[in-house]
Amino acid sequence: MPVHHPIFARLYRRLSQVMERGGMAEHRRALLEGLTGTVIDIGAGNGLNFAHYPASVGRVVAVEPEPHLRQVAQQAADSAPVPVEVVDGLAERLPAEDGSADAAVVSLVLCSVRDQAAVLREIQRVLKPGGQLRFLEHVRADSPGLARVQRALDATVWPRLAGGCHAARDTATAIEHASFTTTRIDRFLFPGGRTPLSFYISGIAEKKSH
Template sequence: MSKLFTNVYDPIMKPLETGGFGAIRENLLREATGRVLEIGAGTGVNFPYYDAAVEAVDAIEPDDDMRNQSHERVREATVPIRLHAVRAENLPFPDQSFDTVVATLVFCTIPHPTLALREIERVSKPGARVLFFEHVRLDQPALGKIQDALTPLWKKAADGCHLNRDTLGMIQQSKLDVTNVDSHYKGVFLTIHGNYPE
C-alpha cells in the first residue's frame, strides 16, 4: 500500500465512520468473544469496539505504515491486542486457535481471498464465530456492470480494492455456515455473520 494512501485513509474514512460505519462496527463486534483474530486490521479502527467478552486480539496487517498508525489505538484499547505483520493467506497460528474471527472492509483487497478463507477455517475452533463487514458487487445487473467497469481504475487509486468482488458468494461457498446477512447503504455494504460447525 502506498504511504500517501495510508496517510489519507483515516481522514477520508472519518465522515463514513461518524455517519454510520462506527455504529455498524460497534454492533458487529459486540458478538466477538474469547480469543479473536482480526484480519487486515489497518489503522486499528476496530480496536476501541472490543469489550470485556474478548480475552485478547491477534490483529494481522501486512502494510507497515497502516500497522504503525495503529499503535496508539492498541495502547488505548481495553483488551490486549497483538499486531502481526502477516497476510491472511498464510497465517502463523496453530490449527483451531480462535473463538472469533473479524474481517472489516478488507476482503476487497486480499489478493487470494479463497485461500484466506481456508486459512481462517484452519485457525478457527469448532463452532467459532466469524464476523464480516464488507462491500460487495451489487445484485442489480446495471449497477454491477458499472462496478465492473470502474474496478480496474479503482484498484490503482485505492491500492488493490476490488469494487466488484462477490465476497458474500465466496463466503457462502466456504465451509462457514452463514447465519445472518444484513444490508447497509442499499446493499453496497453487508454485515455477514457465520459459524463453523461444531
C-alpha cells in the first residue's frame, strides 16, 4: 500500500530542522557512532541521519516510502560522507536480502508504522547474526496520567495529523519481544519538560544468534 502524506511530509521537513537545531542532531550522532559495514536506514525521512554516519560505514541503503521525503533524502545523500542509496519501500517489506545488513537504524519510525511486530520481524530477517538495531524513538510516558493523554491522542486525530504517528507505544518492550537483546538504552526528555510527546528512548539491540 503506497504511503503518501504530502502535507505532513512538508511540515515534517520544516519541523525536523527545528528539532535538529534544538539538540536532536546530537542524539542522531550518538545513535550512529561506531557503526560499520552495510547499514539499512528504515524510514529515512528527509535524510537527516546521513550526515552523521561515520567513515567506517561502507554503504547505507535508505528506505523511504513517502515520495516528497524520498526526493529530499536523495539530495541529502548526494552530500553524505558515506555512500547512500535511497530506495522506495515499506518497513514491513524491506527491499533487502536475508542477512545482508550489519546494522539497521530506525529514528522516529516505529511510532508510525502500521505493525511494529511485523517491522521488527523484517529487521530480524535482513540483519546478519549478531547484527545491531540502533533506535531513536519517542515512546509511552512514564506516568499513568500522561500515558492516558497519549492514548486519547492516538484514538482521535493525532495519527491522521502526524503521518500515522502514535504517542503511546511501548517500543522498548516491543523490541525485547522481537527476540532482540537490548545492550544499551537511554531515556530522555526532548526538548525538555514533561509533555505527551517529550518521552524518548535511544539505544542498541542485537539480533540473537540461534
